[in-house]
Amino acid sequence: MSLRIALLGLLVEAGPSSGYDLTKHFGLSTSNVWSAKHSQIYPELRKMEADGAVTAVEESGARNKRTYEITDGGRGELRRWLIETDPNRDVRSEACLRLFMLPLLDPEESLPLLRAEAAVYQVRVNRLKSLAESMDSDLNRYQATLGVLNMTALRDWATYVADDIERKAAEKRA
Amino acid sequence: MSLRIALLGLLVEAGPSSGYDLTKHFGLSTSNVWSAKHSQIYPELRKMEADGAVTAVEESGARNKRTYEITDGGRGELRRWLIETDPNRDVRSEACLRLFMLPLLDPEESLPLLRAEAAVYQVRVNRLKSLAESMDSDLNRYQATLGVLNMTALRDWATYVADDIERKAAEKRA
DNA sequence: AATAGCATGTAAGAAGTTACATGATTTC
DNA sequence: GAAATCATGTAACTTCTTACATGCTATT
Secondary structure, three states, rough: OOHHHHHHHHHHOOEEHHHHHHHOOOHHHHHHOOOOHHHHHHHHHHHHHHOOOEEEEOOOOOOOEEEEOOOOHHHHHHHHHHHHHHOOEEEEHHHHHHHHHHHHOHHHOOOOOOHHHHHHHHHHHHHHHHHHHHHOOOOHHHOOOOHHHHHHHHHHHHHHHHHHHHHHHHHHHH | HHHHHHHHHHHHHHHOOEEEHHHHHHHHHHHHHOOOOOOHHHHHHHHHHHHHOEEEOOOOOOOOOEEEEOOOOHHHHHHHHHOOOOOOOOOEEEHHHHHHHHOOOOOHHHHHHHHHHHHHHHHHHHHHHHHHOOOOOHHHHHHHHHHHOOOOOHHHHHHHHHHHHHHHHHHHHO
């Protein structure tokens, strides 16, 4: 369901798009909330077309490109899902699972890894901040901002835990 | 892989545990980073036992309970994964996907939903904060704190977007 | 004696990943 | 003309969810 909803949302946001275009969106800010590979997206779009949630126009040009557009039915489906569905609140993030368990290692091992994670998230914060500023639509700015807040939280956590572990290791030595 | 790693981590953290115990952990703070149902956990533990990553003791009592303990091999596997693996940074969160797309709705529809989301995350912030305070181990405190920071980010985002939409709607009316 | 919680399992199906497969066009 | 990028697809496999299935124990 989530993939279908994500695709409907992207089609509203970005207008008519090919499977290729939609695949690229999952590599940008959307990957902060959901992601999918082209091998899952292409069949899903065909299924949505069969259900009448989207329509497709096949380009006659040399490149065999199909452009999908959301239908009124698709819009209704998306709206109902947003309004009526109690979303599943579980999160799946391998990177957070790793963060979560990094403190299991000895300080000599965990500290550089935690500092490296903080740096990774700092880069993402910077990138998303400038992305947010360059966005012309409110929606895109909101979406980039969600990424900024999420990445900031992870950066802050990694820094806080590294500092705490460092302080405790110093106390022990003293 | 992630489920296996999560189970190994929980077995280090919590000590010898049954599949039932581990299933409950995925309903607590662990669900902020990964989750799994018992129907996936039981077979995975059997597989890990066959691989020598864990050992099992079957209780002779009336309740047919199997207690799993991590082996040295399992500890090594976990350590190597934490140190050597570049984790997948994709996130899957249906709740965030929904947040992400809520601004697609008209203000009259999105505002109450955004305020409700902010309230949901506020409750989680409060719960995790008191959980963090009550935790005796550093690791558990760190883990609860990761939840606090993540939930705070979502609460702040929902509030920021709701305020922004409200302000813009008021400007338009004026 | 009924209800809630402990405790484990399997089977079918849906969702997601990896690898294979093809071919056109643009840029250098 | 080589490399990067556009563009779509399928097959095999792994992972995850939902539903079914069972039976004990503690509480009220």
